Amino acid sequence: NLGRSAGHRLSEGDGGSGGGSGSGSVVANVPRQPMTPHSPSKPFVLVLVGLPGSGKSTFSIKLENAMPWKYTRVNQDKLGNRKACEQLTRDVLSMGKVAVIDRSNFDAQQRQNWSGIAKEAGVPCDCVVFSFQKDVCVRRCEQRRNHETVKAHMAREVVNRMASQFRPPVPLEKKGIFNNGKHHYIVKCKGGEEYRSVQYVSSITEVDELVMRFTTG
Numbered sequence: 001n002l003g004r005s006a007g008h009r010l011s012e013g014d015g016g017s018g019g020g021s022g023s024g025s026v027v028a029n030v031p032r033q034p035m036t037p038h039s040p041s042k043p044f045v046l047v048l049v050g051l052p053g054s055g056k057s058t059f060s061i062k063l064e065n066a067m068p069w070k071y072t073r074v075n076q077d078k079l080g081n082r083k084a085c086e087q088l089t090r091d092v093l094s095m096g097k098v099a100v101i102d103r104s105n106f107d108a109q110q111r112q113n114w115s116g117i118a119k120e121a122g123v124p125c126d127c128v129v130f131s132f133q134k135d136v137c138v139r140r141c142e143q144r145r146n147h148e149t150v151k152a153h154m155a156r157e158v159v160n161r162m163a164s165q166f167r168p169p170v171p172l173e174k175k176g177i178f179n180n181g182k183h184h185y186i187v188k189c190k191g192g193e194e195y196r197s198v199q200y201v202s203s204i205t206e207v208d209e210l211v212m213r214f215t216t217g
Helices: 056-066 082-094 108-121 134-143 152-165 204-215
Strands: 045-050 071-075 098-102 125-130 171-179 182-189 197-201
Touching: 045 056, 045 108, 056 071, 056 098, 056 125, 056 204, 071 082, 082 098, 082 108, 098 108, 108 125, 134 152, 182 197, 197 204
Parallel strands: 045 098, 045 125, 071 098, 125 197
Antiparallel strands: 171 182
């Protein structure tokens, strides 16, 4: 079995190439694709998981700003409800782009909406877990201004409530499969969740490194 730790990367690829942030971590690079405004994009769903204030929106905005022709942020605070997010995700995939699901996705039931849409569209689904301490998330939420849903005076209550329900994916094994004439990998998680890759980040440095991996060749 594969242990879960900050900086633990499980992803499609040859594995083992690239530096880890912790001793003994199992490391494999997130697939890299050099992109230009005129390059074709390969669509997939990128599910972000984390408490309010953990950095999901900052991460997704950086991806979208760096490569707007490839990434589209799907944010429930902006769109208002999950159904609108699901529709935008389908629209984004139909345009050949990557849907970055910027919401808390705190348990398997929440996340299965997005993995299900990916499966329906026949595209991969990756997952990034923002594993920051609860107090850090509270402080960030308290410092935000004009947030659509989590107001500063509500921050501690909201983050504490979400933390009590927070059940991120727990990777168990990376399994090679043969499908449609191609060999690739899936990461099997506790409870039956499956992704092409699962990445835990727990520092600003790790988040910035992941942004670079998703936006450079």
